[in-house]
Amino acid sequence: MAAGFTDRQEALVKESWKVLQKDIPRYSLLFFTTILEIAPAAKQMFSFLRESDEIPQNNPKLKAHAVKVFKMTCESAVQLREKGEVVVKETTLKYLGSVHLKNGVVDPHFQVVKEALVRTLKEAIGDEKWSHELEGAWSHAYDQLAAAIQLEMKQEA
Template sequence: MGFTEKQETIVNSSWEAFKQNIPVYSVLFYTIILEKAPAAKDMFSFLKDSAGVPQDNPRLKAHAEKVFEMVHDSAVQLRANGEVTLTNATLGGVHVQKGVVGPHFEVVKEALLKTIKEVVGDKWSDELGTAWEIAYDGLANAIKKAMT
């Protein structure tokens, strides 16, 4: 069974909710990442020289928005095509250059899911989490494939 219309719909609606307060959710997303993997700080140019997660950094906000947007787009692609194709051919190389390895994808997935849970509040459900997880895994697998 492929990615369902309902899964795509719930990813779409929570993506729209995320976009309502990108600055706050971006900080939360990177805070969760650094709590789980403090050494990952050096992988992000906008975090390298800061004591923690900067509260008002346009590059941090833009990167978080791009990550969530790519996962959202993956949900759309999974529903339409049954697979995720990267629109940015350099994404695999960038991840290799930054030293990204398998466990990093799991940390980002956990941070993404915790952030979405915060975004939707009492509308959170296992079904919603599973939809985002499947979409993220599709994207992560496409990036891993491009890294080889």
Template sequence: MACFSEKQEALVKESWMVMKEDIPALSLYLYKMILEIAPEARGLFSFLKDTTELPQNNPKLKSHAVKVFKMVCEAAIQLREKGEVVITGSTLKYMGTVHVQKGIVDSQFEVVNH
């Protein structure tokens, strides 16, 4: 597995510091982009199933976004420090469990690469 360089880790940490200041707006933007690219993904999120719009003040959406952004930061730090991502007891493990339960496959993650 490729490791993050010190510079890459620093960029992820700096990005996290900026992102966590405005999680509500960023979470709306993230899910807006996901749903524009893959509208069928709406049914995968319990907090989006019963609405045709992004709920701007939805606490579940905000909470989910915090977990996703935090997971990326945790993974980058672990890659740099350990050369691997250890999932025991981490946000990544929880998120992985949810994705497995929902039957998410690797190809569905491609939407967030855009």
């Protein structure tokens, strides 16, 4: 984005992350339900999904992954506004690279998760408050974060 990440985009992402935080069990579940709707085969990658026929309610690992994706994307938005780029701590990036490689994650999965994130947000925010600007801000922050993880995965592979 040539014009850089604006204060307004950062504020939009932060505000909507607060909305998600109001009901993490619900939005984590919706996030994973949507991931599996788009890519049913992804079920096999997640330990907590492999173990049962249904998506488990209130599962700590499921919530942890959903929260990590939401929160790290929000943090990326802040960094984009402050520094113009997403910087992930070296140790965190190494960990993220290896955990995803080990679990069989490949590039197209990142698009699936992005789509699920956008749909979950849309449900949480509601059609009336939803805007292209909001979607664009989250998408951009997510893309930058995903790119950093994907690059690390390629370097480690």
